[in-house]
Amino acid sequence: MIEDQIIDRIVKRIGRQAPRRSRRASPDLILGIGDDAAIVRPRAGADWVLSSDFSLEDVHFRRSYPPEAIGYRSLARAVSDLGAMGAHPEFFLLSISLPSERTGPWLDRFLAGMASASRRYSLQLIGGDTTRWAKVAIAITVIGRAACHRAIRRDGARAGDRLYVSGQLGAAALGLAVLRQKKRTGSMRFAVGSRCPKILRQHLYPAIPIELGIHLAEGKIASAMIDLSDGLSTDLARLARASRVGARVFLDRLPAVPVPAPLARGGLDAIDLALNGGEDYGLLFTVPARRAARVPGSFRGVPITCIGEIVPGRGVKLVGSDGRERRLAAAGWDPFRQKR
Amino acid sequence: MIEDQIIDRIVKRIGRQAPRRSRRASPDLILGIGDDAAIVRPRAGADWVLSSDFSLEDVHFRRSYPPEAIGYRSLARAVSDLGAMGAHPEFFLLSISLPSERTGPWLDRFLAGMASASRRYSLQLIGGDTTRWAKVAIAITVIGRAACHRAIRRDGARAGDRLYVSGQLGAAALGLAVLRQKKRTGSMRFAVGSRCPKILRQHLYPAIPIELGIHLAEGKIASAMIDLSDGLSTDLARLARASRVGARVFLDRLPAVPVPAPLARGGLDAIDLALNGGEDYGLLFTVPARRAARVPGSFRGVPITCIGEIVPGRGVKLVGSDGRERRLAAAGWDPFRQKR
Numbered sequence: 001m002i003e004d005q006i007i008d009r010i011v012k013r014i015g016r017q018a019p020r021r022s023r024r025a026s027p028d029l030i031l032g033i034g035d036d037a038a039i040v041r042p043r044a045g046a047d048w049v050l051s052s053d054f055s056l057e058d059v060h061f062r063r064s065y066p067p068e069a070i071g072y073r074s075l076a077r078a079v080s081d082l083g084a085m086g087a088h089p090e091f092f093l094l095s096i097s098l099p100s101e102r103t104g105p106w107l108d109r110f111l112a113g114m115a116s117a118s119r120r121y122s123l124q125l126i127g128g129d130t131t132r133w134a135k136v137a138i139a140i141t142v143i144g145r146a147a148c149h150r151a152i153r154r155d156g157a158r159a160g161d162r163l164y165v166s167g168q169l170g171a172a173a174l175g176l177a178v179l180r181q182k183k184r185t186g187s188m189r190f191a192v193g194s195r196c197p198k199i200l201r202q203h204l205y206p207a208i209p210i211e212l213g214i215h216l217a218e219g220k221i222a223s224a225m226i227d228l229s230d231g232l233s234t235d236l237a238r239l240a241r242a243s244r245v246g247a248r249v250f251l252d253r254l255p256a257v258p259v260p261a262p263l264a265r266g267g268l269d270a271i272d273l274a275l276n277g278g279e280d281y282g283l284l285f286t287v288p289a290r291r292a293a294r295v296p297g298s299f300r301g302v303p304i305t306c307i308g309e310i311v312p313g314r315g316v317k318l319v320g321s322d323g324r325e326r327r328l329a330a331a332g333w334d335p336f337r338q339k340r
Numbered sequence: 341m342i343e344d345q346i347i348d349r350i351v352k353r354i355g356r357q358a359p360r361r362s363r364r365a366s367p368d369l370i371l372g373i374g375d376d377a378a379i380v381r382p383r384a385g386a387d388w389v390l391s392s393d394f395s396l397e398d399v400h401f402r403r404s405y406p407p408e409a410i411g412y413r414s415l416a417r418a419v420s421d422l423g424a425m426g427a428h429p430e431f432f433l434l435s436i437s438l439p440s441e442r443t444g445p446w447l448d449r450f451l452a453g454m455a456s457a458s459r460r461y462s463l464q465l466i467g468g469d470t471t472r473w474a475k476v477a478i479a480i481t482v483i484g485r486a487a488c489h490r491a492i493r494r495d496g497a498r499a500g501d502r503l504y505v506s507g508q509l510g511a512a513a514l515g516l517a518v519l520r521q522k523k524r525t526g527s528m529r530f531a532v533g534s535r536c537p538k539i540l541r542q543h544l545y546p547a548i549p550i551e552l553g554i555h556l557a558e559g560k561i562a563s564a565m566i567d568l569s570d571g572l573s574t575d576l577a578r579l580a581r582a583s584r585v586g587a588r589v590f591l592d593r594l595p596a597v598p599v600p601a602p603l604a605r606g607g608l609d610a611i612d613l614a615l616n617g618g619e620d621y622g623l624l625f626t627v628p629a630r631r632a633a634r635v636p637g638s639f640r641g642v643p644i645t646c647i648g649e650i651v652p653g654r655g656v657k658l659v660g661s662d663g664r665e666r667r668l669a670a671a672g673w674d675p676f677r678q679k680r
Contacts, residue, residue: 002676004578030387033584036424036567037391042382047370051377052433052481055470059437084376093392095479097399103676129394129479131675139435139479141392141470144377154375194361229374238344241603242374335471336342336443 006032006103006130010094012074013111015125029126031092035182038126039141040091049144049151054095055118057136059335060280062179066192068105069204070136071113076206077156079121080281083210084227086217091126092118094140095132116193121210149219157224157243161286161310164295166209166302168202169192169232170270173260173277175203177268199260206281213283221294225285228252231276231332235284236316243286247316249308249328275318278333286310346443346470347373350434350504352410353451354458355465356510369431378466380431380483381430389484389491391421397508398661399675402519406532407446409544410476411453416546417459417569418480420621422551424559425491427484430526431466432458434480437473453570456533461550492625497564497583501626502651504635506549506642508542509572510597517608539600546621552639555622560571566581571616571672575624576656583626587650589668615658619671626650 011033030039042048053103055074057063074090082089094114098107118125125141179198196204207261216222226239232249256274264270288296296305308319318328351373370379380387395414397403415432422429434454438447458465463482518539536544556562566579572589580587596614604610622642627635638644648659658668 001675006676031491031493036421036570037389037427037491038567039486039491040388040390041488042386042388043382046382046384048388049377050380050431050433050467050481050483052435052468052469053477054435054437054477054479056437056473056477057470059473065643081376085379087377093390093481095392095394097394097396097477100676127390127612128392131394131396131399133396135475136393137396137437137475137477137479138475139392139394141390142377143479146379149379151371151377151379153371172505183589225376233609246477289585320446335441337347 003130006107009107010111010130013108014115015197019122029124032126034203038216040126045148046145047151049082049085049087050141051078052139053081054076055138055140058101063136064202067109068113068192071110072117072205074138074140075114075117075123076208077281078142079210079226080229081121082142082144082207083208083213084225084283085144086213086225087146087151088214088292089121089123089142089144089210090146092123092140093139094125094128096128097135097137099134100132100134102122102136116295121208132323140271146217149218151219151249152222152225154226154239154242157239157245157286157310158288159245159310159312160282161223162292162306163247163249163286163308163310164304165228165232165255165282165284166212166299166304167280167282168255169280169282170273170277171202172206172275172279174257174259175200177263179203188253201209202280204222207284208280208281209299209302215299216285219294221291222285222287228280228282228284229278230334232284233275233280233316233328234330234332234334237330239284240314240316246311247308248311248325249316249320250319253305253307254319255303265329275328276331343470346447349364349447350451350470353448354455356486359625360602371463372466378584380466385488386485387488387491388424389422389427389486390481391418392479392481393418393421395478398481405474405544407449408453411450412457412545414478414480415463416548416599417460417621418482420548420549420567420569422482422484423548423553424565425484425486426565427486428554429461429463429482429484429489429550431483431509432463433482434465434468434478436468437475437477439474439476439665440472441514442476460651461622465680481506486557492581493560493565493567494564494582497579497585498628499585499652501563501628502632502646503587503626503648503650504646504648505568505572505595505622505624506622506639506644507622508551508595508597509620509622510548510613510617512544512595512619512621513613514599514608515540516595517603519543521587526635542620546619548621549623549639549642552642555639556625559589559634561631562625563628564622568620568624569618570674572596572624573615573656573668574670574672574674579624580654585610586651586653587648588651588659590659592661593645593647595643595645615668616671649673
């Protein structure tokens, strides 16, 4: 039975190897892969945090990407939603469709990348679905755990709060732009895993600041949080709308990724990437002024930058070097626009 | 923001309307759709049961199907895995990719069908993902609840147990065959919802015996259970392999769907449909002989039939009318074979 053989390979490669961060606090896995469904027994005093994410060929990745990167980033993108709630990753379910020619070595390399992400983020595979199809489609559901009432929502920002981001802005979009240029020049060559060039790394192997999210939640530091999946301008608009507040962002403070001179000459603008580039997966969060001293300058090597403030009213404003304000339109990625 | 508008439509149509079967026993929904992730607070004394399912264009449905049926059956197929564990359905996450031309009335009709299934099976939508894509791909994760240690696995069958199925065998495969013939003759016309002809109903709007599964679990009646998703021959082989036992099926006892004479003359064989037709979504379960008296002849109008027995050893045998045994090969649906 070929389907069952593929499931066996998935289980062998990523099913039983995720180390558990904290055995005592974790829910018990009663039954994993192999039955109609998985069974988990939650522990008392914990909330469960759940999110689903698609990673689709030609939308979230190209067929030409190294399979390791597709596997790694599919899971990293999904776990980012747990980070944005400040939840501990626990389990995931993987549904994957595959063309026949991708069920051999390609699948093994894909699973190696996903296994690497499952170890990095302490996620255990507990179920899923496989089917043959013309396109590679990956659907992942992640399940995390947070102490009751500690998960951080989007809707808790208040006027007067300070606004922070983790990491660089635009790094993933810069990597994507580089990949597209390489494709055009016909010199598409990728490095795999740790040999991946730095300029491509946040796009192909995104680093998710999951521990920072947990720190901000468990320390009751942040009042609202969202992950930067679609770009600062779009995700900040979402946070502000959910919280029914406005926001001001200071252009000079944006931790924009440095754009190499040849690329800048080719039209890539660091500020545009920082404001509208998607898939950085940094955290965008707000902190009441009285708790601002508890925000570190960096966390596990990831810089944290105060980029603005929450204000009364609605809408997001960008404050330029000259002090002038202009409206910041939500111009990040929307899959239902024709941008990509 | 068009993506956010689509999410709003999904929420409006199916997000907040599933009636809760039993408020006291249910986990509390702390935060539903609209944030990075959903938050649920499980109650003590319950296990959580989780399963994911793909429904993909050209694999699980055709583009020409009524959108109501695609929405209904996508969710029904997923909930069947909860039924097979004897779990109460609670929540689901819906990820859906859509071509642009399907984001209008098509999506509304799809959501109406899915809303109908969510009401029927008491499932509440708590999250998901949407994206634009050339193909309609639906990935659903369902979450159910079972009293601790009561969920029924595949691996509990023992030699001497009796073997039962619920419902008719081959009904969904017969409907699929009819649809294919109609397509060939160019007279493809579908009825929607309750106006759907009976012969197409189990394929387009599958009835899932979720209450029977719960009854068999909570009454501690069944020793092992699986849903008939890929066909009796394949699913029984899975149950027997997981339980490390063999099985004997009596040909004369199979509750095979009646095949109308014109279709039978065209080559459709009731026994082949009963043994190898997929997607019936009845329950296949085993019961120790001492508890056999507690198995009803029907449950909420669904017939229950004893079709065989569990025996020592390995492999599945089919016993003919003449008493002769032959090996029953697993010839149901496997997405990685080229059958469909």
